[in-house]
Amino acid sequence: MTAPFGIRVAGQHRINGHLLFDADITLPAGRWTCLLGRSGVGKSTVLRLIPGLETGGRFTGTVTATDGKPLQGRISYMAQSDLLLPWLSALENVLIGARLRGAQADVARARRLLDRVGLLSHADKRPHMLSGGMRQRTALARTLFENRPLVLLDEPFSALDAGTRADMQELAAEVLQGRTVLLVTHDPSEATRLADQIIVMTARQTSIWPVPDTPALRAIDDPRTFDCQTRLLAHLRAAA
Known part of the structure; x- marks a missing residue:
């Protein structure tokens, strides 16, 4: 595997002239970033923009790697459907x-x-x-x-029962250690457990949500993990 690199996605995405999102997202090299937000805000679209897949709209902005090299051949992508x-x-x-x-x-x-x-x-x-x-x-x-050094995961554990989901989170964290990972999820618990960085996305902005001061992969029963996911869930509900 080549050295990890970061990614920046900055710009606006419109569908039929209507703004879907205005975002500025940076993925730190070699770290897990979890992206959350209400359904339909454009999380999966951000994921698809990075490898240059069709999004059903028009993106005005840039997708750049911090090492300045092309992304072709350096991405592994897991869609919502298998x-x-x-x-x-x-x-x-x-x-x-x-x-x-x-x-x-x-x-x-x-x-x-x-x-x-x-x-x-x-x-x-x-x-x-x-x-x-x-x-x-x-x-x-x-x-x-x-x-691959850059891994894009769109709700990769959504069809799994709770126990299997925890097992697969641990497997992914182990195998993808040192890679740059963007995980789209609706689950505050999952994000809190896995993320080095949590980004909350709305149509108008993206904001960083503070993670616990413990390294990922975090223990599910750690009070700091539980406190973070509880506050994150309340924030997402208030923003819906």
Whole structure:
């Protein structure tokens, strides 16, 4: 993996001439940033702007890396939907990026990741044979397999039960250590546990929410973690 780098997204995004957001967001290099805000404010749009994906609107602004280099080939992206190819097995879906690039696929590493997400015994099953949560874990394994310095995650744990969600948060924090991560989430608890930086987004501005003075990954039952998530939830409810 190449050295981590930061990202800045600054500008306005409009859909049919109507302002969706006016944002200035900086992702520190090698850190986790969690982005929260009400539904429809444009969080997923910010995520899609970074790799240059279609957003259904017009962005006037800039997306820049702090090292000044192009972003192509340096991003791993996990969308809200799992985007698994239905004709491939779970293992083949994890390997698809490497095979499309014509690279040597590390099958052993892919199998280890499937084992870590609890799906090694389902490696040969196609997506229609998997539950929603299993499909999401397969997509997570695929994203982690890519081993990129910039990782974009759009509600990657939303289909999981509480216990599995905590397990997958811990796995992602471990595997993505040292990478620049942007996680879109609606869950204040998740953000408080994982984030080095929390950004709260509205249509008109983005603001930094203070995180506890303990390093991520934070203990769920730490009073400082609980206090932060409680205050963050109250803030998000008041802003809705």
